Amino acid sequence: MEDGVYDDVGSIYSLRVNFTAGRETLLSSIRNLTEERDQLKSSYQILTEEKEKIQNKFQTFISQTEHEQILLKCICVHHSVKEKSCFEDWKKHKNSFYFFSTEHKSWSAAREDCRERGADLVIINSRVEQNEICSFFQMFLTDQKKDRNFWIGLTDENTENMWKWVDGQTLTDKFWKKHEPNDANDGEDCAVFTTTAEFGWRTWNDISCSVRENWVCEFNTAKCHRMSNSTKIVKLY
The missing domain is CATH 3.10.100.10 (Mannose-Binding Protein A, subunit A)
Incomplete structure:
Protein backbone atom coordinates (compact mmCIF):
# COMPACT_ATOMS: atom_id res chain seq x y z
CA MET A 1 0.00 0.00 0.00
CA GLU A 2 2.72 2.43 1.01
CA ASP A 3 4.73 1.53 -2.07
CA GLY A 4 1.71 2.41 -4.23
CA VAL A 5 1.31 5.75 -2.47
CA TYR A 6 4.98 6.56 -2.97
CA ASP A 7 4.67 5.65 -6.62
CA ASP A 8 1.68 7.96 -7.01
CA VAL A 9 3.48 10.79 -5.22
CA GLY A 10 6.51 10.24 -7.43
CA SER A 11 4.35 10.33 -10.54
CA ILE A 12 2.63 13.51 -9.40
CA TYR A 13 5.98 15.11 -8.61
CA SER A 14 7.32 14.08 -12.00
CA LEU A 15 4.24 15.51 -13.70
CA ARG A 16 4.65 18.73 -11.75
CA VAL A 17 8.30 19.00 -12.78
CA ASN A 18 7.39 18.36 -16.40
CA PHE A 19 4.50 20.84 -16.21
CA THR A 20 6.75 23.48 -14.67
CA ALA A 21 9.40 22.91 -17.32
CA GLY A 22 6.78 23.04 -20.07
CA ARG A 23 5.29 26.17 -18.55
CA GLU A 24 8.69 27.88 -18.48
CA THR A 25 9.34 26.85 -22.07
CA LEU A 26 5.95 28.24 -23.09
CA LEU A 27 6.52 31.48 -21.18
CA SER A 28 9.94 31.80 -22.80
CA SER A 29 8.35 31.32 -26.23
CA ILE A 30 5.72 33.93 -25.40
CA ARG A 31 8.43 36.38 -24.31
CA ASN A 32 10.35 35.74 -27.54
CA LEU A 33 7.22 36.17 -29.62
CA THR A 34 6.37 39.36 -27.74
CA GLU A 35 9.84 40.74 -28.42
CA GLU A 36 9.56 39.79 -32.10
CA ARG A 37 6.11 41.39 -32.24
CA ASP A 38 7.46 44.59 -30.69
CA GLN A 39 10.35 44.60 -33.15
CA LEU A 40 7.93 44.11 -36.05
CA LYS A 41 5.69 46.91 -34.73
CA SER A 42 8.72 49.16 -34.47
CA SER A 43 9.83 48.26 -38.00
CA TYR A 44 6.29 48.79 -39.28
CA GLN A 45 6.15 52.20 -37.62
CA ILE A 46 9.47 53.17 -39.19
CA LEU A 47 8.32 51.97 -42.62
CA THR A 48 5.02 53.82 -42.21
CA GLU A 49 6.86 57.04 -41.37
CA GLU A 50 9.17 56.56 -44.36
CA LYS A 51 6.17 55.91 -46.60
CA GLU A 52 4.50 59.12 -45.38
CA LYS A 53 7.71 61.08 -46.02
CA ILE A 54 7.92 59.70 -49.56
CA GLN A 55 4.23 60.45 -50.18
CA ASN A 56 4.68 64.00 -48.87
CA LYS A 57 7.73 64.53 -51.08
CA PHE A 58 5.84 63.15 -54.07
CA GLN A 59 2.83 65.37 -53.36
CA THR A 60 5.12 68.38 -53.01
CA PHE A 61 6.76 67.50 -56.32
CA ILE A 62 3.36 67.16 -58.02
CA SER A 63 2.21 70.48 -56.55
CA GLN A 64 5.40 72.20 -57.70
CA THR A 65 5.05 70.67 -61.17
CA GLU A 66 1.43 71.78 -61.38
CA HIS A 67 2.35 75.29 -60.19
CA GLU A 68 5.19 75.52 -62.72
CA GLN A 69 2.90 74.40 -65.54
CA ILE A 70 0.30 77.00 -64.57
CA LEU A 71 2.99 79.68 -64.41
CA LEU A 72 4.36 78.68 -67.81
CA LYS A 73 0.92 78.80 -69.39
CA CYS A 74 0.14 82.15 -67.77
CA ILE A 75 3.33 83.63 -69.17
CA CYS A 76 2.33 82.29 -72.58
CA VAL A 77 -1.13 83.82 -72.27
CA HIS A 78 0.40 87.18 -71.41
CA HIS A 79 2.83 86.97 -74.32
CA SER A 80 0.39 85.84 -76.98
CA VAL A 81 3.23 85.34 -79.45
CA LYS A 82 4.29 82.28 -77.38
CA GLU A 83 0.77 80.96 -76.95
CA LYS A 84 0.93 78.52 -79.84
CA SER A 85 4.01 76.73 -78.52
CA CYS A 86 2.58 76.46 -75.00
CA PHE A 87 -0.84 75.25 -76.10
CA GLU A 88 0.08 73.00 -78.99
CA ASP A 89 -2.72 70.44 -79.51
Missing part, protein backbone atom coordinates in the same frame (compact mmCIF):
# COMPACT_ATOMS: atom_id res chain seq x y z
CA TRP A 90 -5.10 72.53 -77.35
CA LYS A 91 -8.34 74.13 -78.60
CA LYS A 92 -9.24 77.66 -77.52
CA HIS A 93 -12.67 79.06 -76.69
CA LYS A 94 -12.97 82.50 -75.05
CA ASN A 95 -10.92 82.34 -71.82
CA SER A 96 -10.29 78.59 -71.87
CA PHE A 97 -8.00 76.14 -73.62
CA TYR A 98 -9.08 72.50 -74.03
CA PHE A 99 -6.95 69.40 -74.44
CA PHE A 100 -8.59 66.24 -75.85
CA SER A 101 -6.67 63.09 -74.95
CA THR A 102 -6.12 60.11 -77.21
CA GLU A 103 -5.13 57.80 -74.34
CA HIS A 104 -7.44 55.92 -71.97
CA LYS A 105 -7.26 56.23 -68.18
CA SER A 106 -9.47 56.05 -65.09
CA TRP A 107 -11.15 59.26 -63.91
CA SER A 108 -8.59 59.90 -61.16
CA ALA A 109 -5.62 59.11 -63.43
CA ALA A 110 -7.06 61.36 -66.12
CA ARG A 111 -7.42 64.19 -63.63
CA GLU A 112 -3.84 63.68 -62.49
CA ASP A 113 -2.70 64.00 -66.10
CA CYS A 114 -4.60 67.28 -66.46
CA ARG A 115 -3.11 68.68 -63.27
CA GLU A 116 0.39 67.78 -64.41
CA ARG A 117 -0.37 69.95 -67.43
CA GLY A 118 -1.31 72.84 -65.13
CA ALA A 119 -5.00 72.30 -65.92
CA ASP A 120 -7.87 70.15 -64.63
CA LEU A 121 -10.68 68.06 -66.03
CA VAL A 122 -13.10 70.28 -67.95
CA ILE A 123 -15.87 72.16 -66.15
CA ILE A 124 -18.94 72.97 -68.28
CA ASN A 125 -20.89 75.86 -66.80
CA SER A 126 -23.29 76.79 -69.59
CA ARG A 127 -25.20 75.64 -72.66
CA VAL A 128 -22.90 77.82 -74.78
CA GLU A 129 -19.79 76.03 -73.52
CA GLN A 130 -21.50 72.64 -73.90
CA ASN A 131 -22.31 73.44 -77.54
CA GLU A 132 -18.77 74.69 -78.14
CA ILE A 133 -17.29 71.45 -76.84
CA CYS A 134 -19.74 69.50 -79.01
CA SER A 135 -18.35 71.45 -81.98
CA PHE A 136 -14.79 70.66 -80.93
CA PHE A 137 -15.65 66.98 -80.83
CA GLN A 138 -17.11 67.12 -84.32
CA MET A 139 -13.79 68.50 -85.58
CA PHE A 140 -11.64 66.30 -83.37
CA LEU A 141 -13.37 63.06 -84.33
CA THR A 142 -13.62 63.66 -88.07
CA ASP A 143 -11.47 60.66 -88.95
CA GLN A 144 -12.04 58.66 -85.78
CA LYS A 145 -14.68 56.49 -84.18
CA LYS A 146 -17.44 58.84 -83.05
CA ASP A 147 -19.02 56.80 -80.25
CA ARG A 148 -16.57 57.59 -77.48
CA ASN A 149 -16.56 58.72 -73.86
CA PHE A 150 -14.44 61.55 -72.48
CA TRP A 151 -14.07 62.17 -68.74
CA ILE A 152 -15.20 65.58 -67.51
CA GLY A 153 -14.55 67.11 -64.09
CA LEU A 154 -17.83 66.03 -62.51
CA THR A 155 -18.34 63.42 -59.75
CA ASP A 156 -20.61 62.44 -56.86
CA GLU A 157 -18.06 60.11 -55.22
CA ASN A 158 -18.21 61.96 -51.89
CA THR A 159 -22.01 62.13 -51.57
CA GLU A 160 -24.37 60.12 -53.77
CA ASN A 161 -26.49 62.32 -56.09
CA MET A 162 -24.57 65.42 -54.95
CA TRP A 163 -22.75 66.12 -58.21
CA LYS A 164 -19.86 68.54 -57.92
CA TRP A 165 -17.22 69.90 -60.25
CA VAL A 166 -13.52 69.46 -59.49
CA ASP A 167 -13.32 73.07 -58.29
CA GLY A 168 -15.94 72.35 -55.60
CA GLN A 169 -18.91 73.98 -57.36
CA THR A 170 -22.24 72.19 -57.13
CA LEU A 171 -23.70 71.21 -60.50
CA THR A 172 -26.33 73.66 -61.80
CA ASP A 173 -26.63 73.51 -65.61
CA LYS A 174 -27.16 69.85 -66.50
CA PHE A 175 -26.74 68.13 -69.86
CA TRP A 176 -27.41 64.49 -69.00
CA LYS A 177 -28.60 62.01 -71.58
CA LYS A 178 -32.15 60.75 -71.14
CA HIS A 179 -32.59 58.58 -68.02
CA GLU A 180 -29.15 59.59 -66.75
CA PRO A 181 -27.56 59.67 -64.26
CA ASN A 182 -28.84 56.30 -63.05
CA ASP A 183 -25.96 55.02 -60.87
CA ALA A 184 -26.31 51.53 -62.36
CA ASN A 185 -25.24 48.79 -59.94
CA ASP A 186 -24.56 51.48 -57.30
CA GLY A 187 -21.18 52.12 -58.83
CA GLU A 188 -21.37 55.00 -61.31
CA ASP A 189 -19.93 58.10 -59.67
CA CYS A 190 -18.04 59.90 -62.44
CA ALA A 191 -19.32 61.71 -65.52
CA VAL A 192 -18.33 61.36 -69.16
CA PHE A 193 -19.12 63.41 -72.23
CA THR A 194 -20.45 60.92 -74.80
CA THR A 195 -19.89 61.75 -78.46
CA THR A 196 -22.86 59.76 -79.78
CA ALA A 197 -24.63 62.14 -82.15
CA GLU A 198 -28.18 60.88 -81.53
CA PHE A 199 -28.40 62.65 -78.17
CA GLY A 200 -27.63 66.11 -79.55
CA TRP A 201 -26.33 68.48 -76.88
CA ARG A 202 -27.47 66.21 -74.01
CA THR A 203 -24.31 64.14 -73.91
CA TRP A 204 -23.45 63.33 -70.29
CA ASN A 205 -23.55 59.90 -68.71
CA ASP A 206 -22.46 58.51 -65.34
CA ILE A 207 -20.18 55.46 -65.35
CA SER A 208 -17.75 53.72 -62.99
CA CYS A 209 -14.76 55.93 -62.15
CA SER A 210 -12.39 53.00 -62.69
CA VAL A 211 -13.26 52.55 -66.37
CA ARG A 212 -10.48 53.64 -68.73
CA GLU A 213 -11.70 56.42 -71.04
CA ASN A 214 -10.40 59.45 -72.94
CA TRP A 215 -10.63 62.80 -71.16
CA VAL A 216 -10.78 66.57 -71.66
CA CYS A 217 -8.51 68.98 -69.77
CA GLU A 218 -9.32 72.67 -69.40
CA PHE A 219 -6.99 75.55 -68.64
CA ASN A 220 -8.91 78.69 -67.73
CA THR A 221 -6.93 81.93 -67.94
CA ALA A 222 -8.72 83.15 -64.80
CA LYS A 223 -6.04 81.14 -62.97
CA CYS A 224 -3.50 83.65 -64.23
CA HIS A 225 -5.38 86.58 -62.72
CA ARG A 226 -5.69 84.80 -59.37
CA MET A 227 -2.02 83.84 -59.43
CA SER A 228 -0.96 87.38 -60.33
CA ASN A 229 -3.00 88.84 -57.48
CA SER A 230 -1.78 86.34 -54.87
CA THR A 231 1.89 85.88 -55.78
CA LYS A 232 2.84 88.95 -57.85
CA ILE A 233 3.88 86.64 -60.67
CA VAL A 234 2.86 89.40 -63.04
CA LYS A 235 6.36 90.81 -62.47
CA LEU A 236 7.76 87.86 -64.42
CA TYR A 237 5.88 88.98 -67.51
Whole structure:
Protein backbone atom coordinates (compact mmCIF):
# COMPACT_ATOMS: atom_id res chain seq x y z
CA MET A 1 0.00 0.00 0.00
CA GLU A 2 2.72 2.43 1.01
CA ASP A 3 4.73 1.53 -2.07
CA GLY A 4 1.71 2.41 -4.23
CA VAL A 5 1.31 5.75 -2.47
CA TYR A 6 4.98 6.56 -2.97
CA ASP A 7 4.67 5.65 -6.62
CA ASP A 8 1.68 7.96 -7.01
CA VAL A 9 3.48 10.79 -5.22
CA GLY A 10 6.51 10.24 -7.43
CA SER A 11 4.35 10.33 -10.54
CA ILE A 12 2.63 13.51 -9.40
CA TYR A 13 5.98 15.11 -8.61
CA SER A 14 7.32 14.08 -12.00
CA LEU A 15 4.24 15.51 -13.70
CA ARG A 16 4.65 18.73 -11.75
CA VAL A 17 8.30 19.00 -12.78
CA ASN A 18 7.39 18.36 -16.40
CA PHE A 19 4.50 20.84 -16.21
CA THR A 20 6.75 23.48 -14.67
CA ALA A 21 9.40 22.91 -17.32
CA GLY A 22 6.78 23.04 -20.07
CA ARG A 23 5.29 26.17 -18.55
CA GLU A 24 8.69 27.88 -18.48
CA THR A 25 9.34 26.85 -22.07
CA LEU A 26 5.95 28.24 -23.09
CA LEU A 27 6.52 31.48 -21.18
CA SER A 28 9.94 31.80 -22.80
CA SER A 29 8.35 31.32 -26.23
CA ILE A 30 5.72 33.93 -25.40
CA ARG A 31 8.43 36.38 -24.31
CA ASN A 32 10.35 35.74 -27.54
CA LEU A 33 7.22 36.17 -29.62
CA THR A 34 6.37 39.36 -27.74
CA GLU A 35 9.84 40.74 -28.42
CA GLU A 36 9.56 39.79 -32.10
CA ARG A 37 6.11 41.39 -32.24
CA ASP A 38 7.46 44.59 -30.69
CA GLN A 39 10.35 44.60 -33.15
CA LEU A 40 7.93 44.11 -36.05
CA LYS A 41 5.69 46.91 -34.73
CA SER A 42 8.72 49.16 -34.47
CA SER A 43 9.83 48.26 -38.00
CA TYR A 44 6.29 48.79 -39.28
CA GLN A 45 6.15 52.20 -37.62
CA ILE A 46 9.47 53.17 -39.19
CA LEU A 47 8.32 51.97 -42.62
CA THR A 48 5.02 53.82 -42.21
CA GLU A 49 6.86 57.04 -41.37
CA GLU A 50 9.17 56.56 -44.36
CA LYS A 51 6.17 55.91 -46.60
CA GLU A 52 4.50 59.12 -45.38
CA LYS A 53 7.71 61.08 -46.02
CA ILE A 54 7.92 59.70 -49.56
CA GLN A 55 4.23 60.45 -50.18
CA ASN A 56 4.68 64.00 -48.87
CA LYS A 57 7.73 64.53 -51.08
CA PHE A 58 5.84 63.15 -54.07
CA GLN A 59 2.83 65.37 -53.36
CA THR A 60 5.12 68.38 -53.01
CA PHE A 61 6.76 67.50 -56.32
CA ILE A 62 3.36 67.16 -58.02
CA SER A 63 2.21 70.48 -56.55
CA GLN A 64 5.40 72.20 -57.70
CA THR A 65 5.05 70.67 -61.17
CA GLU A 66 1.43 71.78 -61.38
CA HIS A 67 2.35 75.29 -60.19
CA GLU A 68 5.19 75.52 -62.72
CA GLN A 69 2.90 74.40 -65.54
CA ILE A 70 0.30 77.00 -64.57
CA LEU A 71 2.99 79.68 -64.41
CA LEU A 72 4.36 78.68 -67.81
CA LYS A 73 0.92 78.80 -69.39
CA CYS A 74 0.14 82.15 -67.77
CA ILE A 75 3.33 83.63 -69.17
CA CYS A 76 2.33 82.29 -72.58
CA VAL A 77 -1.13 83.82 -72.27
CA HIS A 78 0.40 87.18 -71.41
CA HIS A 79 2.83 86.97 -74.32
CA SER A 80 0.39 85.84 -76.98
CA VAL A 81 3.23 85.34 -79.45
CA LYS A 82 4.29 82.28 -77.38
CA GLU A 83 0.77 80.96 -76.95
CA LYS A 84 0.93 78.52 -79.84
CA SER A 85 4.01 76.73 -78.52
CA CYS A 86 2.58 76.46 -75.00
CA PHE A 87 -0.84 75.25 -76.10
CA GLU A 88 0.08 73.00 -78.99
CA ASP A 89 -2.72 70.44 -79.51
CA TRP A 90 -5.10 72.53 -77.35
CA LYS A 91 -8.34 74.13 -78.60
CA LYS A 92 -9.24 77.66 -77.52
CA HIS A 93 -12.67 79.06 -76.69
CA LYS A 94 -12.97 82.50 -75.05
CA ASN A 95 -10.92 82.34 -71.82
CA SER A 96 -10.29 78.59 -71.87
CA PHE A 97 -8.00 76.14 -73.62
CA TYR A 98 -9.08 72.50 -74.03
CA PHE A 99 -6.95 69.40 -74.44
CA PHE A 100 -8.59 66.24 -75.85
CA SER A 101 -6.67 63.09 -74.95
CA THR A 102 -6.12 60.11 -77.21
CA GLU A 103 -5.13 57.80 -74.34
CA HIS A 104 -7.44 55.92 -71.97
CA LYS A 105 -7.26 56.23 -68.18
CA SER A 106 -9.47 56.05 -65.09
CA TRP A 107 -11.15 59.26 -63.91
CA SER A 108 -8.59 59.90 -61.16
CA ALA A 109 -5.62 59.11 -63.43
CA ALA A 110 -7.06 61.36 -66.12
CA ARG A 111 -7.42 64.19 -63.63
CA GLU A 112 -3.84 63.68 -62.49
CA ASP A 113 -2.70 64.00 -66.10
CA CYS A 114 -4.60 67.28 -66.46
CA ARG A 115 -3.11 68.68 -63.27
CA GLU A 116 0.39 67.78 -64.41
CA ARG A 117 -0.37 69.95 -67.43
CA GLY A 118 -1.31 72.84 -65.13
CA ALA A 119 -5.00 72.30 -65.92
CA ASP A 120 -7.87 70.15 -64.63
CA LEU A 121 -10.68 68.06 -66.03
CA VAL A 122 -13.10 70.28 -67.95
CA ILE A 123 -15.87 72.16 -66.15
CA ILE A 124 -18.94 72.97 -68.28
CA ASN A 125 -20.89 75.86 -66.80
CA SER A 126 -23.29 76.79 -69.59
CA ARG A 127 -25.20 75.64 -72.66
CA VAL A 128 -22.90 77.82 -74.78
CA GLU A 129 -19.79 76.03 -73.52
CA GLN A 130 -21.50 72.64 -73.90
CA ASN A 131 -22.31 73.44 -77.54
CA GLU A 132 -18.77 74.69 -78.14
CA ILE A 133 -17.29 71.45 -76.84
CA CYS A 134 -19.74 69.50 -79.01
CA SER A 135 -18.35 71.45 -81.98
CA PHE A 136 -14.79 70.66 -80.93
CA PHE A 137 -15.65 66.98 -80.83
CA GLN A 138 -17.11 67.12 -84.32
CA MET A 139 -13.79 68.50 -85.58
CA PHE A 140 -11.64 66.30 -83.37
CA LEU A 141 -13.37 63.06 -84.33
CA THR A 142 -13.62 63.66 -88.07
CA ASP A 143 -11.47 60.66 -88.95
CA GLN A 144 -12.04 58.66 -85.78
CA LYS A 145 -14.68 56.49 -84.18
CA LYS A 146 -17.44 58.84 -83.05
CA ASP A 147 -19.02 56.80 -80.25
CA ARG A 148 -16.57 57.59 -77.48
CA ASN A 149 -16.56 58.72 -73.86
CA PHE A 150 -14.44 61.55 -72.48
CA TRP A 151 -14.07 62.17 -68.74
CA ILE A 152 -15.20 65.58 -67.51
CA GLY A 153 -14.55 67.11 -64.09
CA LEU A 154 -17.83 66.03 -62.51
CA THR A 155 -18.34 63.42 -59.75
CA ASP A 156 -20.61 62.44 -56.86
CA GLU A 157 -18.06 60.11 -55.22
CA ASN A 158 -18.21 61.96 -51.89
CA THR A 159 -22.01 62.13 -51.57
CA GLU A 160 -24.37 60.12 -53.77
CA ASN A 161 -26.49 62.32 -56.09
CA MET A 162 -24.57 65.42 -54.95
CA TRP A 163 -22.75 66.12 -58.21
CA LYS A 164 -19.86 68.54 -57.92
CA TRP A 165 -17.22 69.90 -60.25
CA VAL A 166 -13.52 69.46 -59.49
CA ASP A 167 -13.32 73.07 -58.29
CA GLY A 168 -15.94 72.35 -55.60
CA GLN A 169 -18.91 73.98 -57.36
CA THR A 170 -22.24 72.19 -57.13
CA LEU A 171 -23.70 71.21 -60.50
CA THR A 172 -26.33 73.66 -61.80
CA ASP A 173 -26.63 73.51 -65.61
CA LYS A 174 -27.16 69.85 -66.50
CA PHE A 175 -26.74 68.13 -69.86
CA TRP A 176 -27.41 64.49 -69.00
CA LYS A 177 -28.60 62.01 -71.58
CA LYS A 178 -32.15 60.75 -71.14
CA HIS A 179 -32.59 58.58 -68.02
CA GLU A 180 -29.15 59.59 -66.75
CA PRO A 181 -27.56 59.67 -64.26
CA ASN A 182 -28.84 56.30 -63.05
CA ASP A 183 -25.96 55.02 -60.87
CA ALA A 184 -26.31 51.53 -62.36
CA ASN A 185 -25.24 48.79 -59.94
CA ASP A 186 -24.56 51.48 -57.30
CA GLY A 187 -21.18 52.12 -58.83
CA GLU A 188 -21.37 55.00 -61.31
CA ASP A 189 -19.93 58.10 -59.67
CA CYS A 190 -18.04 59.90 -62.44
CA ALA A 191 -19.32 61.71 -65.52
CA VAL A 192 -18.33 61.36 -69.16
CA PHE A 193 -19.12 63.41 -72.23
CA THR A 194 -20.45 60.92 -74.80
CA THR A 195 -19.89 61.75 -78.46
CA THR A 196 -22.86 59.76 -79.78
CA ALA A 197 -24.63 62.14 -82.15
CA GLU A 198 -28.18 60.88 -81.53
CA PHE A 199 -28.40 62.65 -78.17
CA GLY A 200 -27.63 66.11 -79.55
CA TRP A 201 -26.33 68.48 -76.88
CA ARG A 202 -27.47 66.21 -74.01
CA THR A 203 -24.31 64.14 -73.91
CA TRP A 204 -23.45 63.33 -70.29
CA ASN A 205 -23.55 59.90 -68.71
CA ASP A 206 -22.46 58.51 -65.34
CA ILE A 207 -20.18 55.46 -65.35
CA SER A 208 -17.75 53.72 -62.99
CA CYS A 209 -14.76 55.93 -62.15
CA SER A 210 -12.39 53.00 -62.69
CA VAL A 211 -13.26 52.55 -66.37
CA ARG A 212 -10.48 53.64 -68.73
CA GLU A 213 -11.70 56.42 -71.04
CA ASN A 214 -10.40 59.45 -72.94
CA TRP A 215 -10.63 62.80 -71.16
CA VAL A 216 -10.78 66.57 -71.66
CA CYS A 217 -8.51 68.98 -69.77
CA GLU A 218 -9.32 72.67 -69.40
CA PHE A 219 -6.99 75.55 -68.64
CA ASN A 220 -8.91 78.69 -67.73
CA THR A 221 -6.93 81.93 -67.94
CA ALA A 222 -8.72 83.15 -64.80
CA LYS A 223 -6.04 81.14 -62.97
CA CYS A 224 -3.50 83.65 -64.23
CA HIS A 225 -5.38 86.58 -62.72
CA ARG A 226 -5.69 84.80 -59.37
CA MET A 227 -2.02 83.84 -59.43
CA SER A 228 -0.96 87.38 -60.33
CA ASN A 229 -3.00 88.84 -57.48
CA SER A 230 -1.78 86.34 -54.87
CA THR A 231 1.89 85.88 -55.78
CA LYS A 232 2.84 88.95 -57.85
CA ILE A 233 3.88 86.64 -60.67
CA VAL A 234 2.86 89.40 -63.04
CA LYS A 235 6.36 90.81 -62.47
CA LEU A 236 7.76 87.86 -64.42
CA TYR A 237 5.88 88.98 -67.51
